[in-house]
Amino acid sequence: MSKIGLITKGFIKENPTFVLVLGMCPTLATTTSAMNGLEMGLATMFVLILSNIFISLIAPLVPDKVHIPVYIVVIATFVTVLQLVMQAFVPDVYKTLGLFIPLIVVNCIVLGRAEAFANKNSVLDSALDGIGIGIGFTMSLTVIGIVREILGSGSVFGFKFIPGDGILAFVMAPGAFLVLGYLMVLFNKLARK
């Protein structure tokens, strides 16, 4: 596969949210606004790229029997790095995303890419794969965030253009499931064409 193809396959063909349906918890929980979705996507991308690079480097050395625990420790290490970096430079974002930053450890996308791609491909390819899937995930989260923010509070990225309060339910839990469900329908419909 071409190097460009490695990146772009994460956008539509192997989109982690709408096609692979992985990492649903942060997808639903952190997309209350477009900005939150974008931030969560970027945080996950950071861990995804670093863990992909590192795992592709150590994969030949790791005995097969213990590879899952080893990968989890690698991922947990990078998540801890991310937590410390975020606490130092963007404490507000860290506070908003809260629990879902440490929970990147158990995000199936990260472990899934380690298992399915990084452990049998070169370092460069794994890094590109991390970038592609990371961008795909970030885009999906941002789109869900945009839809929920428009319906829930009448604004996009904090810029208010519909007066009034909006439909509160879309910012709360039911809206998350509903928007994701309907976006998936749309995605299926477009993908079939």
Add this chain to the structure above:
Amino acid sequence: MEILIIIISAIFVNNILLAQFLGICPFLGVSNKLSTAVGMSGAVCFVITLATVVTFLVNQYLLVPFGLEFLQTIAFILVIAALVQMVEIVLKKISPSLYQALGIFLPLITTNCAVLGVAITVVTKQFSFGGEPHMLNLGEATVYALATSVGYGLAMILFAGLREHLALNDVPKSFKGLPIALITVSIMAMAFLGFSGIV
């Protein structure tokens, strides 16, 4: 009284699946059949409670005294992974029939974010159940974990029941599978919103 408030709030008001969005992947993955949903709920219930107690003790007596709280994420996930392995081995030896029922779900539970989520929540978040905000002690944490996992089971089993009926219905092609399931969950979550305000 406070214990009762913890239980009701963890099961209904802040339902782990429908209000906190933890453990969604297995929720969507194994809720196709009622029997597997019951098995998964049982296994999750057991592991969440056990893992919360152990990680609480690890945090209190190992991490905090040495000022290592920043290692929480790594320490907890390792404890949970080891615990799940151990439960699997012990269960295989002691009760093969229970192992048969829960066995296939156990390895999946390590990466169930509900387990890590509850473990982190009880040691980092302040709770105010009707009174002053405070950190949970071991007893309250155990009750919280148990009630949360009961809430998980409740939502999971209800949803599996709905989904079994859903499978027989003729839905538009683009809605088949997950999309219609997500829309159903949305309506369930709306129903659970009705519980907010009782505590």
